[in-house]
Amino acid sequence: MLGMSITGRDVLMVGGGAVTARRLSRFIAEGARVRIVAPELHETTALLVRRHEIPWRARPVRARDLRGAWLVHVATGDRRTDRMVTALCERRRILCAGEGARGAVRMTAQVDAGDATVAVASRVGADPRRSAAVRDAVADVVADLIADGRLPLRRRRSGMGRVDLVGGGPGPADLMTVRARRLIAEADVIIADRLGPAAEVLQSVTSDVEVIDVGKQPGHHPVSQEEINRLIVARAAAGLRVVRLKGGDPFVFGRGGEEVQACLAAGIAVEVTPAPSSAIAVPQAAGIPVTHRGTAAAFHVVNGQGELGPTTLAALADPGVTTVVLMGVAALSRLVDAALLHGVPPDRPMAFVESGHTAEQRTTWTTLAAAVADADEVSLRNPAVIVVGDVAIPGLLLPTSTTMSEAASA
Ligand code: SAH
Helix, strand or coil, rough: CCCCCCCCCEEEEEECHHHHHHHHHHHHHHCEEEEEECCCHHHHHHHHHHCCCEEECCCCHHHHHHCCCCCCEEEECCCHHHHHHHHHHHHHCCEEEHHHHHHCCCCCCEEECCCEEECCCCCCCHHHHHHHHHHHHHHHHHHHHHHCCCCCCCCCCCCCCCEEEEECCCCCCHCCCCHHHHHHCCCCCCECCCCCCCCHHHHHCCCCCCCEEEHHHHHHCCCCHHHHHHHHHHHCCCCCCCEEEECCCCCCCCCCHHHHHHHHHCCCEEEECCCCCHHHHHHHHHCCCCEEEECEEEEEEEEECCCHHHHHHHHHHHCCCEEEEEECCHHHHHHHHHHCCCCCCCCCEEEEECCCCCCCCCEEEECCCCCCHHHHHHHCCCEEEEEEEEEHHHCCCCCCCCCCHHHHHH
């Protein structure tokens, strides 16, 4: 059996019923140039015909309708007509698919794995239900393999280069999306940060994949953003599939926007895969909900290294708002001073959550007034998320000594 692309090719569909409707959406998705001959149309077929401006002849099929078609799909609901059309195709050497399965072409039940497709067909005449059942079982296995990063999806022949900015989440590989795992399995080049799941995930990458570590540590930037942009663009322009793997979400203080701009400016195809951001996921790992009914109705996320603008000061002062500070360890005393000067009550609850979602996770419960001394005492270290607000009251949801997973297993 063969695989055939019908993109841009003339496909005639004979019959306008439910089977046609199903196949029509698939042919449209494949980019075929479809036309239909049928006395009348099923509701869904009619909808698709209107929406996609499919040419439709409202009458029974005639032999000359077949002219020019690469593929004829026949499903009229009338066996004699189906057979007649199938026989006519056979004589004229036109590929034919459809009801009765006498035609040469069998529809596959298929599951996509990135830009590869796994298709199931029957060797002994069409049996769409069995094909679909086999496909579903295969799809489960494919999904598991992608989720574990074990499906060898990487292209062996080069093609068009592209860039994917992939969010890795706060740390554990199983907090990554299935799409993130698939894109990593497809990548020729992985440009990774130090934060997030990089270390764990990159262990399973084969040695022929180029891995570039551009890990940024606070105060220590081994590779500049300009250099990262240049690397990404150059590799993709050479026809490679580039994954830019980041901690958390690419668009939350990840400079993902600049990388997208660099790709677009160079005419490189680029897409972004979202992920749980540490701004939400790290407090959550310590049992702190960034919003909580009756306690906090909004949250404000800020980069601790930047200026403390009026919006951040207003958020810190508002008892109904949670302020989440990323990259805030070095700037903690500056933040505390500014808040106290602004009139934020000294007993405003605060929490430090270090290395959230990892084995080293540690939470320190404190207040605005005690924060600097407490940070000193515990030797607060990066990466950490600082939470300010009533959601950081110790024991709001859980006993303070436990993490979410400890509470669940207790
Ligand atoms: N794009 C990322 C944030 C990058 S800024 C995201 O959406 O999560 C880097 C900051 O994120 C760190 O300084 C720290 O404040 C926070 N961070 C990331 N992962 C963390 C983790 N596992 N535990 C604690 N903080 C983390």
